[in-house]
Each structure stands twice: as C-alpha cells, then as structure tokens.
Amino acid sequence: MEQPVRGKLVLITGASAGIGLETAKQLAAEGATVLLGCRNLDKAKGVQQEIRSLHPDANVIVGPVPLNTARPDSVREYAQALNDSKQVLHILVNNAGANYKNPWKTADGVAGLVQTNYLGPYALTRLLEPALQPGARVINVTSVTHRMAHIGDLGKFFFTRNKGATDVYPLTKLANVYFTYELEKRWQSKGIRAAAVDPGCAMPQWKGGPSINGSRPKQPFTTPCRYYARGLFTSPLITWGRVGPARGIWGHIRTYAWAARALTLSLLDWPLRYASGGRLASSTCLVRSSTQSYDATLAQELWDMSAELAKLPQ
Template sequence: MSGQFGATSTTDEVLAGLDLSGQRVLVTGVSAGLGVETARALAAHGAHVVGAARDLAKAEAATEEVRAQAAHGGRLELVELDLASLASVRACAEALVAKGEAFDVIIANAGVMAAPFGHTADGFETQFGTNHLGHFVLINRLAPLLKAGARVVALSSAGHRYSNVDLDDPNFERTEYHPFGAYGRSKTANALFAVGFDQRHRDRGVRATAVHPGGIHTELGRHMTQEAMDALVEELNRNAPAGEPGFQWKTIPQGAATTVWAGFVAPADAVGGRYCEDCHVAPVKDGDFTVRDGVRPYAVDPAHAAALWARSEEMVGETF
C-alpha cells in the first residue's frame, strides 16, 4: 500500500502530481516545524490551508514561505487558537462553524513535549490538556464541517510507548510526574482519539487516523537538553536488534510526509482507525519504548478508546 514511500520520503515526494485545488484543510500549530512544512506542502499543491496558532505574529513570520510557494490557487489564512485554554478552543471552533465553510481534512499537529509539570488554563496537566483535550474539543466541535469523505489526522508519536493513559489520575494528582511519562500519556490519547473518532464518523465516510512523524529536531524539543537527547538516542541504539541500523533523525520535510500521506494519498479504509509511521500502517507490537517501530496494543484498542472518550467528555464538560 505504501508503494514507493517510506521513512526518507518527503512531503513533496508524497504529494508529487497531486492537485489539491478546491480542498480546504485545517492545520494546527503553524508557527514552527512540522505545522509550517505541512501547510507549505499543501498550499503549494493548491489547497486552501487554515492555519491555527496561539501566537499569530509568530505564525505570520513563520509562514512567509507558505504564501510564497502557494500555487494553483492555494492559499493560507491564519486563525488564533490556544489549545491550553478551552475558552480559546471554543471561540476558534465557534468562529469557524459560524463561517460555515467545510473542511476536507483536519490535521491535529500542534503540541508540547516533555514539559515541566504545570496546568492549562482549565487546570488540566499541561501535556494531556494541550495535546489531547484541546484537540478533542476543537475537532468534535468542527465535526459538522467535515465533508463526506473527509479525514482527520492526529499527530501521535513513538512517545506513546512510554506510557498508557491513566484515566483515574489524568492530572497527576496522586502519581509522580515524569515529563516523558506525561508526554507518552498524551500521545497515547491522540492515537486513541483517532480510533474513537473514526468509530463515530466512518458511517458517513469520515475517517480518522493517527501518525508518528519520526524523530525530528523542532521547537517541540525545547524542554529537552542536548544531553537528554543524546542519552535517549544512545539507549535506542543500545537496545536495537542486531543488524539494524542506528537511529536516524528525520528532516522536517521527511517528518511531515506521513501526515500528508495519511491525509491525502493512502486509501481511507486502510488508514482509518489505524496508527501510521514512515508512510505505512504500523504493525501492532508489544514492548517498551526501545522497540523502535510499531504501535502498542493499548493505543489502538477500541474499548480503551471508548473509555478515554467518556473520561474526556467528563473532564471538558461536553458530550460529543
């Protein structure tokens, strides 16, 4: 199914020859890194990209190249969105719903990683609240705007292998906080959200999938020291199976490739409710985070996804 695409494929290679004219796409987190590259690639192929960002001035500066490369009627507009504030999330969603223009694809790209312990404006643990609950409310509120045949792409991560979600203590009120453990919970939640959303909307032709972009140097890693990065890579390499090549960082265009592949190239039925990496559907594998490919069973379990959905609705005070 993935054909010629793999770990080193870039966004432009994946989208080569594709005309996205007339398609409207929401991408969150367009002020840096993968979000900017995703927006650039889509606008360059004719899509109308609605880019969401917390800091609009930063996003304006970061997306100059997006506008410069827009072609075939492609364009970019920016909207304000702070995923760490449900008031901001709801205001953004309400404005888009009021505008009434449908979406072909929503890409939940924005996020934080390995942040120090803290809370969102609504009192949720920062990473779970921002990465999962913010997108949970935003996308569910925008669901009526998704056309038949539309897709949702949620950026998860290999970091999901660090930890499952804890539905009894999502805010670390009783659990010792570890930055990567909290990140893992949020990335597992992103994968489970795709499973849950896909279950609810597939009958009307709307599919959802989760993707792991790969290891990339972006602003996402701003809370990690170089020493911590080096130690992580060393551990991954030390535990690699004999004969396997060492861990390789991806470029940003390579990192965004699986996002656009899952959203615009792969067959919808193949990726719906699944977890993808390196431009293919990942195998389900047990093991700890040193197993360098695949998705853990708990991150794609439908019953677990349903339980997370119910807990998330309880936390945000809305039913979807």
C-alpha cells in the same frame, strides 16, 4: 490519506513551526487552501508570507482567531469562529503539541501537557463537527513514544501533574491513538475518517475518576484502526512485540532493548532523510500501533471522560 488536496480546505494546528509549518508549505504547494491554526497570529502571518514568497498563488489563511490548545476557552472560541464562517473543512491536522513537565493545571485540574497535546485537540475536533462534512479526514499527529506508554487509570492520566516530561508526553501520544480509533468508530458512519500519524524523528492531583485497572474485559476494535509511520519507525524493530511500562526483570530487559533500538533509529532517521534529500527514510506506511492502543474498552472510556471534562455530550 491518498487523495488530491487541490481545492480542499485544510486546517493545520501548530503551523507556526516544525512539522506543522512544513506540512502547511507542502499542502499549499499542492493547491490546498491552508488554514494556519496558531496561538500566535504574528508568527502565523510570517508563515503566510513565507509560503506566499515560495508559491505566489498559494491560498494560505491566518486564524480566524488564535488557537491555543492549552486553553479550553481558546479552543471553543476558535471552533465557534470557524463554524460561524460556514466553511467546509475537508482535512483537520491535529499537529500542535509540546513536551514539557506539567507545571500547571487547567481550572478543571487537568494536567497542562494532557490538555495541550490531547484534550485540546479532542475538544477542537468534536467542536468542529459541523464544519467536517462527509468525506472529511482527521489526522492526529502522534509519536513512536506512545509505544512506551500505558494508561491504566484515567484519573491519574488526566490529573497527575508532577511527573517528568518523559512520563507524560508518551501518555498524551497514546491518548491521541486511542482518540483516533474511537473517532473512526464513531464518525465513520458520517463519512468522516481518522488516522494517526507518527512523523518519524524531525529536528529543527489525582481527582478521582474511574479506575480501570484490574480484570475488566478488553474488547478489540471492529472498525479500521489506521496508524501511519514514517521512515525508520516503520521498521519491525520498532513495531513488533509488546513494550510499555517495565514490569519484572524480563519486562525491564524488553523495554530497555526496545528503547535502545528506538533511540538508535531515531538518531539515524532524520539525518538519513536529510542527507539523501528525502530519497531515504521518507516513505510513510500503515503499521501496527502499540498492543495496548487496540483496547477498545479503554478508548471508549477515555472518550467519555474527555467529553465530560470538555463539557461535550458523550
């Protein structure tokens, strides 16, 4: 996304903490008008004050209403309010995300973390289509952990609740990558581009649905697939080779070897960046995402089922 942001309207979801907060500070400092899309408006007002104390001329806007990606009605209300304001949104950063077990489901039976990290941002992006004019950019924050995930069955992905956080989170992040590539494919002709970003390491019921296992043909994407990674997660130690769920002895060896490399690099990534004042492990570049994320057939099926669940047209 190499374009000046001065004067652009940027919506950052989950801007009340962590990466979203730091992104808001940076973009405000660069002259963007930053819209804080947060579920807690008091926290967002605190962020607004913090940024204004750092940059008195910063344009930082709270709201217009709370945005909770875990709640489909909240996502709709937020998009409606923003569309009604008739503002042109230049950049949407789908950053809000969480990692916990799935102790709850939506009224439609979608697992909580899947709703929060994937389906909520999917619906938000699609509902904001009227505000996203030609030239707009959609950035989906994903994670290196998507490389360990494999979505073999969309019904299980959406509706299985009782999995540990370490199983579900990478699946939601892989879904973010599929969504990015499918969005690029569908909206490129409108002049809207999409990219997935792995920020590196930063400290501070089954209900039916199509089964897509088996020997269905896999189509590659014919439109650009842009996945950016930062710091040590751009290393070939992370990006090369096929990982994913372990099958067989070699599959387990390969996966554990990759996980050991990823863990080691993640323990070095942010301390290096921090200790060097951002001189080391800070560059962001285009790398390949996981092998499975280039399955255009699955991306299309995921889009269609997401549309159905979010009550949006295909």
